[in-house]
Amino acid sequence: MYASSLSVLSWSSSSSSSSRFIQDSFRQYPMLRRSLALAFIASCNCYSPLLLTRELTSRSRATSGGVHLRLFARQDPSSWKPSRRDAMGWMTAGVASALLQGYATPADAVISDFAKLRELEDLQAEIFEQSVPSVCFISTEYTSMAQQLNLDSNSLPKGVGSGFVWDDKGHIVTNFHVINKVDSAVVVLTKTDGTTEKYKAKLTGVDPDKDIAVLKIDAPASLLRKLPVGDSSKIKVGQFSFAIGNPFGQDHTLTSGIISGKNREITAPTGRKIKGVIQTDAAINPGNSGGPLLNSQGQLIGINTASLGAGVSAGVGFAVPIDLAVPTIEQLIEFGQVQRAILGISYLERVPTASESERSGIPRIEKGIVVLEVPPNSPAAAAGMIAVKRSKDPKSKPELGDVIVGIDQYEIKDPLDLSAVLAKYKPGNKVSVKVLRGPEQTPQTLALTLGAFQGSAFTKLENERG
Known part of the structure; x- marks a missing residue:
């Protein structure tokens, strides 16, 4: 059977009440049928990727109430022996088929689900490709700190952060902590053809209490592609989220996840609390700070700011919601400081x-x-x-x-x-x-x-x- 022969396995359902309940459930909930079918295929790929090919075929309910499951063995050497991994594959196939009894899973339903998966992949790729020219790589230097410590400036590592284009005048949004205490900052833009351009950054203004900074570069308007701004007040837990940035200096890295929580609270560099923060499980690592958090439409919904974990992502990342950031950004650009009343x-x-x-x-x-x-x-x-x-x-x-x-x-x-x-x-x-x-x-x-x-x-x- 494992070497070169063809095996046809078929499990037929009985007329028991439990089986009838399963049949009724499968008729009422098509997603349940598809999920089980996909789970079966995934399990076979996991346990016996080199051994099996699958075919799920429907059988007439008039002749049989069961699933006809065909497993074709490939032409393998007769000396080949099944492993524990292969046995697990057959066990999984048996369980999946028993669950599927009483309903014939159409092959086209499985194909449709894989087509939807490809559509999702294409969507993610499109979001990334459209956003790359808007996301910046920010490199910073601490020359004066090296002088204070009596060190060669080249011996201190350069800081790395992210940012994004805000308008066609060259304003770049990032986190305050990315540029705090630095002596110089260089913003790198990526063109649509993949080539890059570097620009020396000037400071427009900062709001440490919200961990927001705005920089200015003298780049041609043709290179400055701003991100579409979404509505962070309408996000829901469970929706997809995408982070683009430069973690550990790896420029334009895309990570994906979901909105894990809303109305979180983090601490700004000043010690003040930032409320209403978005939580995501899209990986946010050192270097992601200041980069955009996007929704499934490629719209900006947050500024990636922090994560829990000892220097690496722990699946708990935080982004300042764009609705909270917009008034600050606009005031920094117009006045050079936030118009916040103080005592x-x-x-x-x-x-x-x-x-x-x-x-x-x-x-x-x-x-x-x-x-x-x-x-x-x-x-x-x-x-x-x-x-x-x-x-x-x-x-x-x-x-x-x-x-x-x-x-x-x-x-x-x-x-x-x-x-x-x-x-x-x-x-x-x-x-x-x-x-x-x-x-x-x-x-x-x-x-x-x-x-x-x-x-x-x-x-x-x-x-x-x-």
Whole structure:
């Protein structure tokens, strides 16, 4: 049978109630039939790829209620002996055929499923080919860091990141952490014919709180192909997602997966939280940062930013949703900075625990925001806000200054409230800030004119505006 003979195996169904139930199920759910047929073929390919060819043929229900399964052995040497792998293949065939009893699986249904698979492959290939000219390779250098460490600049590895074309004026979007503290950055564009062009990047602006940066290159508009922007608010868990970038320096690598989760939270380089983040299992590795996350239509739905894992993808990647990023990108291009209203203070990111309060000496409060610093010339300083007072005596505990508990009609219980409330205003707006002052927690109201966020990248990149 294994050497050169032809074997025809047939399992016929009985009229038992269980078999009839299976028949009814297969008639009602065609996808079940197709899935089992594909599973059978996959199992045979897995266990006996060199031995078997398959043919599933339908038989008339009038003559037989079973599946006619033909397994053709190839002309192998008579000395050939079946292995455990081959035996497993036959066992799988038996199980699959028993499950399929009572229904004749049409060969054309299997062919149709493989045709759909080819269509999916073609779709993925088309998404990649259409997107390649829009995805950038970003190489960065840290010359000043080498000088500080008294090292040869060539001894420090170059940084690698990704980005994508935003408009035909040469603006490139990437992550803030890709260009933070760098001395120079080179953006590499890939033409439709596969050749590349390199351009020195200038800095347009950054928003560290959202881990977003915009660069500028002087490239001809004919080479600048922007990605179509999708609607990240409409994504659903389970939908396909595609990441394109330069992981570990491997330029234009495509990885695919699904949307694994929504409304996740990650930490920005500033320590602030980025909310509403997309989770995907498309592999995101070092070098993917700043690259695009695409949907099945090739539309931009997110900026690949981070992943869980010790330096390699663990199947849990995160992308800043494009709906969240667009206002920031547009403001950076127009103004060079985000138009985010600020008080101009530093404050505790959360209410300290009892033990933290004991160690630091800062009194524990039930709600509100403890003002730690009020820089000179800040909006808060102009309004007369008071920070925590620290004594020169190391044994003395700090004295509480102002605790912010409200802005206009809005209550401020914690830093999340402050961020949400300030998002309702623009720089230059006048507000009334309610504080509890000093150890006695005396209520005060301060008239304050909101300032504008000034993003700093700690970089020596030339600024687009000079």
